[in-house]
Amino acid sequence: QSALTQPPSASGSPGQSVTISCTGTSSDVGGYNYVSWYQQHPGKAPKLMIYDVTKRPSGVPDRFSASKSDNTASLTVSGLQAEDEADYYCSSYAGSNNVLFGGGTKLTVL
Amino acid sequence: QVQLQQWGAGLLRPSETLSLTCAVYGGSISDYYWSWIRQPPGKGLEWIGEINHRGNTNYNPSLKSRATTSLDTSKNQVSLKLSSVTAADTAVYYCARGGNWYLQLVAKFDPWGQGTLVTVSS
Numbered sequence: 001q002s003a004l005t006q007p008p009s010a011s012g013s014p015g016q017s018v019t020i021s022c023t024g025t026s027s028d029v030g031g032y033n034y035v036s037w038y039q040q041h042p043g044k045a046p047k048l049m050i051y052d053v054t055k056r057p058s059g060v061p062d063r064f065s066a067s068k069s070d071n072t073a074s075l076t077v078s079g080l081q082a083e084d085e086a087d088y089y090c091s092s093y094a095g096s097n098n099v100l101f102g103g104g105t106k107l108t109v110l
Numbered sequence: 111q112v113q114l115q116q117w118g119a120g121l122l123r124p125s126e127t128l129s130l131t132c133a134v135y136g137g138s139i140s141d142y143y144w145s146w147i148r149q150p151p152g153k154g155l156e157w158i159g160e161i162n163h164r165g166n167t168n169y170n171p172s173l174k175s176r177a178t179t180s181l182d183t184s185k186n187q188v189s190l191k192l193s194s195v196t197a198a199d200t201a202v203y204y205c206a207r208g209g210n211w212y213l214q215l216v217a218k219f220d221p222w223g224q225g226t227l228v229t230v231s232s
Contacts, residue, residue, distance in 0.1 A: 001171070034216045036217050045223065045225050046204075048220035051218040089154065091217045093217045097168040097214075097215060098157070098168075099157040099217045101155040101157060103154045104154045
């Protein structure tokens with residue numbers, strides 16, 4: 001099973017919105033509602049931002065939202081702020097008792 | 111607020127066994143699944159496996175033959191052993207809380223430990 005596919009990079013100016021995609025197959029992203037997103041700043045542990053496709057843990061700003069269509073999940077960051085600059089990873093249950101991560105997307109706030 | 115603190119040997123020789131432990135503070139280890147996830151330097155995340163207090167386990171098929179997770183409810187600790195390591199196992203290893211103990215493989219990891227860099231080198 002291959003890693004989920006994410007664009008290596010994304011960027012936006014402060015205040016703008018940016019969307020990061022996570023493409024899998026019908027055996028993972030498209031087949032289950034167990035998709036999550038993580039934010040990772042350099043040298044830090046990842047932080048859960050979204051789970052169960054669209055749910056936001058308490059404490060995560062509502063500027064972060066997510067959705068899924070067919071085999072592609074998406075994370076949207078609205079009202080970009082400097083502190084949003086980080087690496088973002090998606091994750092999904094992949095069947096066969098396995099969990100996959102995406103390769104990661106480096107978000108740059110211009 | 112649940113916090114995870116992990117430790118283990120940071121430098122291994124090829125063929126040795128990696129051993130890491132993660133202590134859970136502020137919550138019962140029996141209530142959730144607990145996962146191990148690794149990240150090679152400069153690369154992405156890879157899920158290794160998970161365990162709950164009943165001893166139910168799931169492993170990444172690519173690591174299943176070498177990975178073993180265990181759980182000590184008396185100490186509120188979870189452990190990982192990875193046998194026959196090679197340079198390809200060099201990574202930062204994280205422990206993380208998963209879903210509720212009756213919900214396996216929900217790909218929800220929160221919170222995470224601080225990470226332990228394990229280097230395999232001869």
